[in-house]
Amino acid sequence: MPELPEVEVTRRSFAERIRGARVQSVRMGKPLRWPLGVPPQALVGRVIQAVRRRGKYLLVDLDEGVLLLHLGMSGRLLFVPSAPPVGPHDHFDLTTDRGVLRLHDPRRFGAVVWARGEGAEPARKLLAGLGAEPLDEGFDAAAFHAALKKRHAPIKQVLLAGDVVVGVGNIYASEALFMARIRPTVRADRLSRERADRLHAAVRAVLARAVERGGTTLRDFANAMGETGHFQLDVAVYGRAGQACVVCATPIRLLRQGQRSTFFCPVCQRS
DNA sequence: CTATGGACCTGAATGC
């Protein structure tokens, strides 16, 4: 479900409302990807200072420590005044004096992890090695090209790996490569500066557009207010195998890269 | 060091 745009849209949908809230109780359901790291009781009484994002992680700053939230493949947050009935996939409730923050995650690839600070374990290790923030000023085209020069893997897989640039998941990798007219299978180190620049711009444009559109709702994404996204209406190639390319009408092709589906136009993305 | 495949988990869609 969630790539950078969905995580950012989720963040914006509750960050201001939850700021200043005091934690009253914590409920944990089935185990998530990693343990919380402290007894849930330890969060009671903490006050939420801010909600930030790094890559696909949300960082909930507390007056003591920080909570890292990750939505995995199927995670979704909800922030509502009072807790709805608890379903079988509701695995974390943070009840505050301003509402309940709930993580709903059927596949449980998501996580809620506490650390003393961003630089303290286990946060440090989870955040270490993350690449540039694509929507920040600091995402530099020359540095992007230089980083790609060191990689022999197909460009699609380098985008997904997240250690060069963060936040680009399976949907937006295909979309950005289409926009940049680059074939997903080309080795990253074979991209010229000009083509790397096109990809750099395309990644930014696709992600920014998706944030504006409220994310992509393929089946069940919704922000913490329960609102769905609309970028699925703007998708050019993802999930469109066999359908006509929006530019040249050639049928979109599907291929497998590292057990993930990749979609591309064989004519618009010749190399 | 880099690249690759398997692992984690559940539900929906597809195929026989």
Next chain:
DNA sequence: TGCATTCAGGTCCATA
């Protein structure tokens, strides 16, 4: 209808 197989928006870890 029933049951098996495949696929899904992520990413860590072991292995080459």
